[in-house]
Amino acid sequence: MEAPSRRSLARALESLDDFADPSAELEQYLTPADLAAHVCHLAGLQGDLERLVVDLGTGTGMLAIAAALSGADSVVGIDVDRDALELARANAATLGSDRRLDRSIDWIRGDVTRHPFSGIEATVVSNPPFGAQRGNRHADRAFLETAREISTVSYTVHNEGSASFVESFAGDEGGDVTHAFRAELPIDRRFDFHTDRTETLAAEVFRIEWSA
DSSP states (O other): OOOOOHHHHHHHHTTSOOOSSOOTTTTOOOOOHHHHHHHHHHHHHTTTTSSOEEEETOTTSHHHHHHHHTTOSOEEEEESOHHHHHHHHHHHHHTTTSTHHHHHEEEEEOOGGGOSOOSOOEEEEEOOOOSOSTTOTTHHHHHHHHHHHHEEEEEEEEETTOHHHHHHHHHHTTEEEEEEEEEEEEEEOOSTTOOSSEEEEEEEEEEEEEOO
């Protein structure tokens, strides 16, 4: 089956549900459909969907589902939150007319910092927590560390201004940032500390190739 265009992929992903009762501690926000489409379309062009794709902290399943629809034959979505995984499964079912989803996505409950993967060379896609909450500082670093352990290539979303950190981390770990682009994450008011009805978070996305 031919992979969909970036635009048609984004349109399909727009039907996926957001968290009904998100966790502030886990920084649960919906990855925008157009961002997921951009990441997975790029991954397809780079040949990165030809190996196992692992979505670290899958949440609503947005990136895992986007990878499967973009042509990945084998996808794993892992999340520590049982309710998030139920939502991800339900979201995959909304696009269940595409039998690729039934064949290609496995959902695993687990902590990405104590992951069950070993001896694999995957492509990681992830929109990790930015570490904005007290007690959760630098949470995105833990996701990068896991990406380094299990992937050949990773695509991760970070808070704006993270380029120096990501490039430094990658360089120290034998990785190379090959692509970087800005993104916007529109966030509806959902927690007490949100003061505006809608807020737009500025973010950056990085593709890193990791050496063996």
